Amino acid sequence: MSALFNRLRRPSARLFSLTLLVLIVPVCLRAALGWSTPLGYLSDLAIGSLLIVLLHRRAWWLALPVLLFWGLLAVATAELVSAVGRLPTPSDIHYLIDPQFVENSTGGGLAHPALGLTLLLALLFWLLTQVTARGTPNPALPRALWSAPLVLFAAHWGVQNLWPSEADPWRAYNLPHQLMASEVADLQIRAEEWLDGDVEEPAPAMTGLTDVDLNGQKLLAAPAQARNVLIIALEGIPGAYIRANRVAIGSHYQEDLMPNLSRWAERGMNTPDYVLHTHQTIRGLYAMLCGDYDKLNNGTPKGVEMLTLNERNQACLPAQLREHGFSTHYLQGAGLRFMAKDKIMPHIGFDVTHGLEWFTNSNYLEFPWGKDDKAFFEGALDYVGQLKKQKKPWMLTLLTVGTHQPYSAPEDYLERYETPKQAAVGYLDDALEQFLSGLERQGVLKDTLVVITSDESHGIDGVRLASSWGFNLTLAPEHEQLPRLNKGVYGHVDLSTSILDYFDLPVPSALSGRSLFRDYDTGREIMSFTNGKLRYHNGQGIFAECDMPRRCRYYESAGFIAESATYKGNYSGHPARQIAARANALDLSLLRTPLNHRYQFGSTNVIPLQAQINNDWADNLIGAQYLEMPKGSHTRVRLTVRSVDPQQTAYIQLKAKEFEQDVQIGLPSEMVATPEQPLQMNFSFDNPQERKAFSFHLLGYGLGAVEVTDFSVVTELPGQEDLFEEVPEDETAQSS
Structure with a gap:
């Protein structure tokens, strides 16, 4: 020793x-x-x-x-x-x-x-x-x-x-x-740049990124045979999980995690070079349903921005289909309040919006976000059965959550796969197979255009551009007339235009993109921002990948998604600034500035409380997530929470987070709300540095239920505090 x-x-x-x-x-x-x-x-x-x-x-x-x-x-x-x-x-x-x-x-x-x-x-x-x-x-x-x-x-x-x-x-x-x-x-x-001095950068050409392009040759000569639309968004699934995509791209990735979906892909039209523009579910849903790029940075999601507008939302796919006689429905397996989907989905044209509260069937396993995929698709099949009984054509958008972190799967799947993530994907594949087979038995596939895609990509270790690699599998009644592999570069920004074009409906000029149901003989510009990198293909064989904001490498690449590309060099200066300028212009398609816009996340909805808070994300009572606050601005918040059950006290917590990390802005650790004495708060804080991905987490526990009738957020420059009506001084936070 x-x-x-x-x-x-x-x-x-x-x-x-x-x-x-x-x-x-x-x-x-x-x-x-x-x-x-x-x-x-x-x-x-x-x-x-x-x-x-x-x-x-x-x-x-x-x-x-x-x-x-x-x-x-x-x-x-x-x-x-x-x-x-x-x-x-x-x-x-x-x-x-x-x-x-x-x-x-x-x-x-x-x-x-x-x-x-x-x-x-x-x-x-x-x-x-x-x-x-x-x-x-x-x-x-x-x-x-x-x-x-x-x-x-x-x-x-x-x-x-x-x-x-x-x-x-x-x-x-x-x-x-x-x-x-x-x-x-x-x-x-x-x-x-300092040595170059002040250089006035010319505005970049944007038409290739923002305009509707219907100049391609139609793939279908006759009118559409489908009368309904079903969009299935699978949480986080990359394009490499589809065998046909792997083969078309020449990918070295060979893990066959979704064999059932790959077999269904042999019966439909696949788009191997399909681009996901951003991370986060709400951003992916916005791009596919509203025909526009979401923020190519971590700014306030455009779906939230759209809540302040009453014109652009009418161009979104659900609103357009509703205008042309469709009944429009949205169903997801999680609660709706997170990321404000309870407000955004009705605002963009869904007649009916449902989340976890709609399901009456039990889960097969515990999952903090909501329904496991098997239980979700069983409920969704019943939902489709109800839609079939109505006379009007319908549009239904489904969103799964089972392949979101933390990945959950039954024990027998966990034993068959190396990781929980792989097990969750395998569980989704089997659940989706049962759902699609059920649709076929019910005859739904004979009169419904089915589009299977993903909201974002959770990436794959060792696969180039996997975070931007999505997929689009289209099952149409005219499947024999459609190519098995749709050549060309497409992305979520094209989905709304494509579906309207399929039904031969007018495409609003506010939308952008190409139609998946047309064959183009020229390339196209397209962008994405994933894994902290801005990526741009100019449609002429050059692919650039930029570390924001002014440093890029460029490659020779026929398409966007490719197994490899030929490195050509680095550049900064004017070419890099032009790419950044394009991204900035796309970011401002709805609002020119994040300042002086009042967001209202409250509603009269009655929200049941749990006995305890289990998860800051899944248990959030409001949708004020991932907001942007410029440097030097001032943010003011006002909220009212009331317990709706007589003689029941609701215990309330309000947390602030930036990039998911708790931020201390002087909030009480816990407050109470009763029917007779609602919780009313009016507070503000400065933003000495730019804040992005800033989220409010309003959490509650106790017996009964609450109403969050007001949760207003406004960010302005000092001296512009007239956007809120004055709140009496005695309306202060209550703490227990």
Whole structure:
């Protein structure tokens, strides 16, 4: 024992333990995770050697917080890549270190628990050597080692610039290195722009992105045989899960997680090069149902912005079909209030909007967001049966939630698949098969245009552009006349135009995009913003991928989604600014500024309370999520919550989050509301820096139910406080 103690006291033991922690373990973990690339190992060595140089002679109490944060980033990176197939961005750091968010997102478990355990053991070993050798001086490192980080970083930079890798970012970078590289590149670009001086950038041409294009040759010569429309949006499913898409793109990805859907795809028209423009369900639904790009950044979703407008919403697909005699219906397997779908869906033209409250059938498994996929599709089949009884043609949009984090599946599926995510996808595939077969038995497929797609993509590790790769499977009565593979580049922005074109209905000029039911002999412009990268295809064989806002790489690529593309070079300056300008112009298609718009998220709906709050997201009582607040602005909020049950007290919490991380703005920890004395609040806060993805979470528990009759939010510049009528001073928050 004494011999071991003496060995631990040696300076070499401390250096070895630090080297083990920051160099050897990360390299081994990279190999174990399957992220092996020369650039990735080079990045790990560069960051590890930098930590050794910086921390070797530091006091343990100074080095420990740095190492804890570094280790937490490593765990968070593995979890995010596993969950959604992307590397964290700086904005993600806020919530990746939030224990509550991690618990809600992972269901209380980690995808790679061994990684965290290995890092923890290595950290404890390092700490043991530090404590054991207290008072023993640490010799200086050889001077030659001080140059090692610089040489390694320079080598990585040289390889990336001379022979750029198309590998996923997490395969080519250690996260701290990637963040550092981005900051250095931004500084370089700012310096270039400063040297160029003030340059007035001409407005970019936008018609290719914003106009309706019906110049293609129609695929169907005769009028539509379908009288109804069914749109099925599958939560998070990428295009690579469809076998026909993989073959058409030439993808190396061969996991067959959705064999049933792939078999159905052989009976319909597939669009392999199908682009998802953004992340988040509400943004995907807006693009497909309203024929417009949602924000190509993290600004306020356009569906929320549209609540302040009473004209553009009439151009959305549900409103257009309703105008032409369809009854329009929306049904999802989760509660409607999150992301304000209870308000947005009726506003864009749905006659009937239902969420979790509509279902009377029981779940097959517990799932925090709502209905598991099997239970959802069983209910949806009953819903279609009810629609069949009416004389009017109908439109029904369905949204599943079972493949949302945390992924849930029955035990037998969890035993058959390697990960819960794969098991959830397999469970969805079987549930969808039963639903489609049920539609066929009922004769629905004979007179209904069925479009199966996804709201967003949860990504796939190692598959290029998987976060932007969607799918569109169209099952039409005229399936024999339609091609099995629809050539050309399409995306969610085309869906509304396509369905109106199928029925030979007029397409409003406010919509944009092409028709999936036409054959075009020219390329088209299209954009997406996923995984923190802005992507643009010019329709003429050039694909650009930009780290926002002014640094791009460009490739030769016939289409948008491709297994690989030929790297042509980097650019900043005018070409990069033009791409950013296009994205900015698309972002402003509804509102020119996020300032001075009053959002009202309250309603007279009666909301049943639960005995306790289980989830800040699924249990939210209002839809004020992912708002944008400019730098230097001032935000004011007013709310009224009333318990509707006599002699029952409702306990209310109001939380603010930015990128899912709690933000302290001086709110009470808990408040109460009764029938006689409603909770009334009127508060405000400043925005010294720009806020994006800012969410309010109004939570309640107790007996009975409540009404949130007012939840008003307005953001303005100081001095413009006349948009709210004055609230009496005695209307203050009540706290328990």
